Each structure stands twice: as structure tokens, then as C-alpha cells.
Amino acid sequence: MTKRGYHHGNLRQALVDAALTLIEAKGPTGFTLSEAAKTAGVTPAAVYRHFEGREDLIAEIARQGYEVFADLLEYAYEKGQPSDRAAFEATGRAYLAFARKYPGHYVAMFESGISIQRTPELYQVSSRALGVLEKSAEKLSQHIPVDRRPPPQMFAAHIWAMSHGVVELFARNSPGTKSPFPPEDLLETGIGIYLRGLGLIPADE
CATH class of the missing domain: 1.10.357.10 (Tetracycline Repressor, domain 2)
Incomplete structure (x- = not known):
């Protein structure tokens, strides 16, 4: 599966939007960064370019x-x-x-x-x-x-x-x-x- 491409600068917001979806469904502690990355369509490693955890x-x-x-x-x-x-x-x-x-x-x-x-x-x-x-x-x-x-x-x-x-x-x-x-x-x-x-x-x- 090809990952969706994000221009530099909007991946951070894409991760925020993905996490919002997960928070509404599972609560603030019910998801992992890997799940947020998957929901945003990027690799887990990409998350750490913008967020420490x-x-x-x-x-x-x-x-x-x-x-x-x-x-x-x-x-x-x-x-x-x-x-x-x-x-x-x-x-x-x-x-x-x-x-x-x-x-x-x-x-x-x-x-x-x-x-x-x-x-x-x-x-x-x-x-x-x-x-x-x-x-x-x-x-x-x-x-x-x-x-x-x-x-x-x-x-x-x-x-x-x-x-x-x-x-x-x-x-x-x-x-x-x-x-x-x-x-x-x-x-x-x-x-x-x-x-x-x-x-x-x-x-x-």
C-alpha cells in the first residue's frame, strides 16, 4: 500500500487530525502513536519528526x-x-x-x-x-x-x-x-x- 504523501508543514496537522479521531473513539490513552501514524497514512517514524511522544x-x-x-x-x-x-x-x-x-x-x-x-x-x-x-x-x-x-x-x-x-x-x-x-x-x-x-x-x- 502506497503511503499518502504530505508536503512539509502539513504532516503535523494531519497527525493532530488523526489523533483527534482516535481520541473521540478510544479516549486520550486508548491509542498509540503508531495508530495515529497509520490513521494519518504515514510511517510511525514520521511522527517523531513533529512530536516527542x-x-x-x-x-x-x-x-x-x-x-x-x-x-x-x-x-x-x-x-x-x-x-x-x-x-x-x-x-x-x-x-x-x-x-x-x-x-x-x-x-x-x-x-x-x-x-x-x-x-x-x-x-x-x-x-x-x-x-x-x-x-x-x-x-x-x-x-x-x-x-x-x-x-x-x-x-x-x-x-x-x-x-x-x-x-x-x-x-x-x-x-x-x-x-x-x-x-x-x-x-x-x-x-x-x-x-x-x-x-x-x-x-x-
Whole structure:
């Protein structure tokens, strides 16, 4: 069988795309570099021209995922303006939308065990993405009386945890966790209850 030819420069991305397919099918630890090479149509030796090992390849997938994630969060935040509440809620919905549309990237980012500090590039882009969540939380928290105002980082962490939980349990077809409600509704009502508890949504709304 003749191997497909790749011009210098796009073999790296071909390996990323191949690994994404394998991650979606088998998880981040369920494939080998040889399988990634075979899926990409190249020899195993070709992988090492671009990646030191499987974790290096997964880290690049995570970096690319965070680039898309950050862009989606920034777009959602800006679209929700000038309402701080609408912008905040939009970032939560963007989180769920990202997990649905980019499952392989999501797994590489949050379920592979790869540290966001593995490379400077990965840390920089992950910080940009998480910074949007913190910025939206900080802006919205200004509407809470000081004596009842949680730190913005805690505020953002609560919403992140809620979004992540909905994704893990109900948006990715986890065995035995089927919900009678759409994940979007679960997230929307969960955020609503949280914000109402902080006095950001009137009781009768």
C-alpha cells in the first residue's frame, strides 16, 4: 500500500487530525502513536519528526482546542454585552456548545491529564480562555453588595464547575446518566438558581 504523501508543514496537522479521531473513539490513552501514524497514512517514524511522544501530540490538540474555546467564549461574552448578566450566561452556553462540537479537543483539554503548563503556548491560550470566564464573573459580581460578594475567581469557578458537570454527565452520552431534560435546560436553570441565590435575578423572574 502506497503511503499518502504530505508536503512539509502539513504532516503535523494531519497527525493532530488523526489523533483527534482516535481520541473521540478510544479516549486520550486508548491509542498509540503508531495508530495515529497509520490513521494519518504515514510511517510511525514520521511522527517523531513533529512530536516527542503521545503526550506531546495530545498537548498540541489541547492547545488548538483552547484557541477555539477562547474565541468562542470571547464571542459569546461580547455578544451578550452591554448586559453583564447576559454576557455571563452566554459564556456558560458557549462552554456547552464547545464540548458538543469539539469532543476530541474537549477530552484533550480536560480529561487527558495534560497540564496546561506543559508548554508556554498551551498555558498562554488556556489563560486567555479562562480569563474570559473570570472577566465575565468579575463584571457581574459588581452588581452584588460587597458584604455578599464572592471573589470573582470563586464566582467563575462555580459556573465552570456547573458547566463542566452538565457536560460530563449529560452532554456526552455518559453510560447510565441519561437526563429527562436537555443539557442546555439543565445548565440554564442551574445558573439561574445560582444567580437568584446571589440576588442577581429577582425572585419573581
